[in-house]
Structure formats: structure tokens, C-alpha cells
Amino acid sequence: MAGNLVARAVHDLTAAAWFGGSLMGAVGLNGAAAEAKDPAERTRLSSAGWMKWAPLQTAAFASHLVADLAIAWENKGRISKQDGVARDTLIKTAVTVAGAAVTLYAGILGKKVDQLADQGGEGATEPRAGASDELKSAQQQLKMLQWAIPGFAAAVIILGAKHGEMQRPKNVFAGLRS
Helix, strand or coil: CCCCHHHHHHHHHHHHHHHHHHHHHHHHHHHHHCCCCCHHHHHHHHHHHHHHHHHHHHHHHHHHHHHHHHHHHHCHHHHHHECCHHHHHHHHHHHHHHHHHHHHHHHHHHHHHHHCHHHCECCCCCECCCCCHHHHHHHHHHHHHHHHHHHHHHHHHHHHHHHHHHCCHHHHHHHECC
């Protein structure tokens, strides 16, 4: 079997961790934290959970990028010769980088919410009446980003599947440039 099975497995598993972790956090962690009786506990518990996830998420991103490079190196000839592969590689790279930037920004906002956790919230991403403008802004942005992040991760997974389909022999032969 020619190729790079390890790099492909790492690539797919790390994208799955990004997707699943972000979706579980938005639905499960933030949803469960919102049920805490004490409003300050809602923001504190959510922040604590996300901080525990952050090192694994960072490792997954780093591993994903290394795997991406290995896969691109293995496929450099096909990237340059097969119609559409270079374009789709650039699109997938842009989506991955944008998603990573959004995820990093959400982490920065999460630290801000953690620092202001004593003000509490209606939920992890829902501000409480009387909360500071700083906390309200961070929570409102996180409310949107918690759904955008799994969207970026899903797009990376879908684009990876498209790359896999482009490697089928009939698609390679049909897309070869002279």
C-alpha cells in the first residue's frame, strides 16, 4: 500500500477531535454549566471545562498541521498535475487556518470570561443583567463562535473527504494535465 497511512489517520482523527470537542463543548459542557444554581458557577464551570480541553485541542491542531504537511509532501506531484487538487488544497488550507484562528480567538475570549466569572451569567455564553460590558461582549461573541467552530471543523473534514475522492484512479486519470 503506497501512501502515508499514519499521516492520514492523524489528520482525520485530529479533525474529528476538533469537530467533536467543539460541538460537545457547545452543547454538553456549556449546556450543563447553564444548569448550575449559582450564576457565578455557570461561567466558572464552563471556563474550567474548556481550560481542561485546551491542551488536547492545541496538540490536535499541531498534529493536524504536521499530518497535513506530510500528506501534501506525499501528494506534491498530484497537487501540481491533477486539475483542481491545488485549488482545493489552498481552499482547505485557508479554511483550516481561519478555523484555527477563530478557535484561538474563542480561547482568548474564554480566558476573559474566566477572569470575570465572579459576575456570573445566565449561561456560559448568556450574559446576566448587570454584567459588565466586557463580560457581555465576550459572552455574546462566544455564543456565535461556539457554533462557527464546529462548522469550520466540519468543512475541513468534508474537504478532506473530497481530496480522498479525487485520489480514486478514475478521477486522477480524468484530471491529469498535460
